Amino acid sequence: MATAKPRIKIPAKAAKGEVIQIKTLISHKMESGQRKDKEGKKIPRQIINKFVCTFKGKEVFSADWHGAISANPYMSFYTVATESGAYEFTWTDDDGSVYTKSAKITVN
Amino acid sequence: MNMNTTKHSTKLNRREILFSLGAGSVALVTLTMLPGLARADKAATDAEMKKILGGKTAQEGRITLDVPQIAENGNTVQLEVAVDSPMTEKDYVKAVHVFADGNPVPNVASFHFTPASGKAAAATRMRLAKTQNVIALAEMSDGSIYSTQAAVKVTIGGCGG
Numbered sequence: 031m032a033t034a035k036p037r038i039k040i041p042a043k044a045a046k047g048e049v050i051q052i053k054t055l056i057s058h059k060m061e062s063g064q065r066k067d068k069e070g071k072k073i074p075r076q077i078i079n080k081f082v083c084t085f086k087g088k089e090v091f092s093a094d095w096h097g098a099i100s101a102n103p104y105m106s107f108y109t110v111a112t113e114s115g116a117y118e119f120t121w122t123d124d125d126g127s128v129y130t131k132s133a134k135i136t137v138n
Numbered sequence: 139m140n141m142n143t144t145k146h147s148t149k150l151n152r153r154e155i156l157f158s159l160g161a162g163s164v165a166l167v168t169l170t171m172l173p174g175l176a177r178a179d180k181a182a183t184d185a186e187m188k189k190i191l192g193g194k195t196a197q198e199g200r201i202t203l204d205v206p207q208i209a210e211n212g213n214t215v216q217l218e219v220a221v222d223s224p225m226t227e228k229d230y231v232k233a234v235h236v237f238a239d240g241n242p243v244p245n246v247a248s249f250h251f252t253p254a255s256g257k258a259a260a261a262t263r264m265r266l267a268k269t270q271n272v273i274a275l276a277e278m279s280d281g282s283i284y285s286t287q288a289a290v291k292v293t294i295g296g297c298g299g
Contacts (some may be wrong), residue, residue, distance in 0.1 A: 098243065133284050
């Protein structure tokens with residue numbers, strides 16, 4: 031399987047206490063399990079079913095995804111910038127693969 | 139007994155019937171694209187929603203669901219939810235669950251927030267197989283549940299094919 035390529039967009043700097051937006055995108059076909067191939071057989075579901083964002087080991091935001099999430103899933107959400115550090119992002123695939131990425135922020 | 143208690147909401151008015159007649163050819167194509175697939179209906183969606191509600195009744199308000207009224211391409215429909223909440227340790231939104239009552243599987247996504255979220259809002263993109271209602275349930279930290287829904291007209295279904 032082609033490896034999923036994650037992309038993150040967060041502000042490089044933020045003031046302490048500021049609510050920032052985090053935008054994420056990952057390349058993935060998100061096979062819904064509803065489609066059929068040429069022979070009429072169901073194509074098995076293969077999606078990313080879990081997305082988690084943590085900061086210093088603490089969960090900030092997470093999402094459970096079902097077959098109805100579009101290919102190359104996009105997810106945006108917010109968090110309070112408290113201190114400088116790195117946000118860790120993980121995507122868990124139906125096949126057990128885990129894709130990760132991190133993004134740094136400077137808080138002053 | 140109050141007469142209102144027997145009222146059922148069959149969400150199909152004259153305009154929608156006319157619309158579906160007009161879009162009959164599109165509907166036929168969509169149906170032949172998905173032969174023999176079980177479709178979620180109101181009952182399946184209600185069953186999934188009951189798992190969240192657990193006997194509680196959802197209240198109106200506080201939650202905003204931003205979806206297009208008309209989606210030209212059911213493969214990618216912008217979905218945005220926001221809940222009015224202070225997002226403090228004592229009072230925050232635990233989760234928002236999104237359902238689509240006309241998709242083969244009614245569940246779309248669940249978003250889990252924490253006080254560190256700062257703002258209970260999230261956006262993603264979803265697939266809608268046909269014209270249907272999108273429903274969002276917000277679970278608050280105090281156990282109360284708020285809900286809202288919006289109808290989306292889908293021109294081309296996003297269900298493979």
